[in-house]
Amino acid sequence: MAKMTTCDVSAAKARAAGDISSAFGSFTKSNPNLDKIYTEIKKSLVKDPVALQESWVRLKKALSAGIDEIKEKGNAIIPTIQFSNLDNITQEQHDEILKRGCVVIKNTMSRADAIALKEDVKSYIARNPQTKGFPSDKKVVYELYWSKAQVKARSNANVRKTQLFMNQMWHADATARVSLNQNVMYADRMRIREPGDNLFSLGPHADSGSLERWEDPEYSKCYQPIFEGNWEAFDPYDATHRLNVDMTKYDSSGTSNVFRSFQGWLALSEIAPKEGTILFAPLIKEVTAYWILRPFFDSNDSFKLDPDFPGAFPGTSQEFSNELHPELQLDSLMTPIPTVEPGDMVYWHCDCIHSVDPVHEGKWDSSVFYIPALPLCDINLKYAWLQRELFIKGLAPPDFPGFPFGEAETTHVGRASPNDVEDEGGKEALQAFGLHPFNATSVAPGEKEIVDEANKLLFV
Numbered sequence: 001m002a003k004m005t006t007c008d009v010s011a012a013k014a015r016a017a018g019d020i021s022s023a024f025g026s027f028t029k030s031n032p033n034l035d036k037i038y039t040e041i042k043k044s045l046v047k048d049p050v051a052l053q054e055s056w057v058r059l060k061k062a063l064s065a066g067i068d069e070i071k072e073k074g075n076a077i078i079p080t081i082q083f084s085n086l087d088n089i090t091q092e093q094h095d096e097i098l099k100r101g102c103v104v105i106k107n108t109m110s111r112a113d114a115i116a117l118k119e120d121v122k123s124y125i126a127r128n129p130q131t132k133g134f135p136s137d138k139k140v141v142y143e144l145y146w147s148k149a150q151v152k153a154r155s156n157a158n159v160r161k162t163q164l165f166m167n168q169m170w171h172a173d174a175t176a177r178v179s180l181n182q183n184v185m186y187a188d189r190m191r192i193r194e195p196g197d198n199l200f201s202l203g204p205h206a207d208s209g210s211l212e213r214w215e216d217p218e219y220s221k222c223y224q225p226i227f228e229g230n231w232e233a234f235d236p237y238d239a240t241h242r243l244n245v246d247m248t249k250y251d252s253s254g255t256s257n258v259f260r261s262f263q264g265w266l267a268l269s270e271i272a273p274k275e276g277t278i279l280f281a282p283l284i285k286e287v288t289a290y291w292i293l294r295p296f297f298d299s300n301d302s303f304k305l306d307p308d309f310p311g312a313f314p315g316t317s318q319e320f321s322n323e324l325h326p327e328l329q330l331d332s333l334m335t336p337i338p339t340v341e342p343g344d345m346v347y348w349h350c351d352c353i354h355s356v357d358p359v360h361e362g363k364w365d366s367s368v369f370y371i372p373a374l375p376l377c378d379i380n381l382k383y384a385w386l387q388r389e390l391f392i393k394g395l396a397p398p399d400f401p402g403f404p405f406g407e408a409e410t411t412h413v414g415r416a417s418p419n420d421v422e423d424e425g426g427k428e429a430l431q432a433f434g435l436h437p438f439n440a441t442s443v444a445p446g447e448k449e450i451v452d453e454a455n456k457l458l459f460v
Contacts, residue, residue: 051229101284101349114342151416155425188370250315276366
């Protein structure tokens with residue numbers, strides 16, 4: 001491995017202790033009374049209220065038609081492809097993934113290997129009873145990031161290939177400092193949900209902040225055509241303005257501050273609908289445009305300027321309900337993925353509304369490793385530099401509760417090291433972990449800039 005630079009993680013903004021519930025306002029808060037400043041934010045975003053209202057009416061018709069199609073097709077509407085066909089998908093399959101904003105990639109890893117990872121992490125938990133999780137008295141989601149099983153999964157060549165596949169669904173201006181041909185590893189939690197569990201019940205929500213989408217100037221540019229009264233021109237896959245979004249305005253111990261092109265997980269067990277699985281709103285463009293515009297209209301479709309942003313809590317994910325977002329028809333919109341087997345990967349767009357079965361009605365555990373896709377860009381690079389130091393020390397990653405002063409896995413027996421990354425995935429895996437220099441793979445000036453910047457920051 002190349003000689004690495006060091007960083008002072010203690011200088012970074014700390015996060016309070018907590019667990020996955022920290023990311024959701026519905027666990028701990030009532031709907032906030034937002035300050036009048038949010039009225040001014042709305043005013044700054046809308047230049048033509050008439051065009052916006054006309055666009056809103058068109059959008060509601062398109063949204064209703066899309067939901068009717070989802071009702072008709074059920075979970076067959078979720079795109080499913082075989083890992084072995086990843087290099088040969090049809091244009092129709094590609095376009096359907098873009099339209100739905102989610103996909104299941106079958107047989108990314110062998111069934112036996114995925115089950116072995118689950119058994120390995122269970123042994124790690126047993127050897128380390130100090131491991132924290134949610135709920136605290138009957139853990140489902142574990143505050144674990146550096147077990148050998150998790151690190152091995154993130155280093156796996158097939159898993160990394162799916163991440164690049166998902167990153168390359170996106171595009172950006174040639175001068176944008178991003179490499180969609182490189183993936184940055186993001187350490188996330190893991191879940192083992194036992195039959196009958198009704199405590200880990202996440203309602204419909206979208207991650208990557210809430211109020212920040214309207215408030216942060218760079219974030220709001222992602223949705224500029226929507227605010228201009230032309231929702232049809234909104235491109236959910238333009239990364240240009242997602243590369244330096246600021247999601248750190250509000251104190252939080254559970255929200256993400258990186259650009260995850262797609263969130264994802266690796267199935268470690270068979271998981272069927274109603275068995276603790278994930279549900280998606282599989283209509284990314286129309287649904288996103290709806291909830292971005294929802295704060296600007298009352299129940300009579302009249303334009304309004306007030307500080308109300310339905311379902312938005314400072315420092316948490318964006319949440320949705322039938323009461324606050326009636327046209328989403330959540331009972332019909334939210335669609336469970338088809339049955340997955342150990343070794344299947346599931347991905348969903350960073351704006352995609354998703355939820356979890358309220359009750360696990362199956363007979364076996366519902367277990368996953370959370371493994372998203374992150375292209376190389378400035379905010380992800382800065383995160384990776386911090387995260388690398390934390391990996392070596394066994395501390396919580398920057399997005400998670402307890403960073404950087406909590407105990408995390410510093411006392412855990414058998415946690416992973418950089419050698420485990422190299423043993424599993426070689427040089428390419430080390431690159432994703434920030435442990436080996438990146439290579440520019442494109443002539444785009446923005447990509448060359450970010451690769452050069454990454455190597456300067458990470459290595460001497």
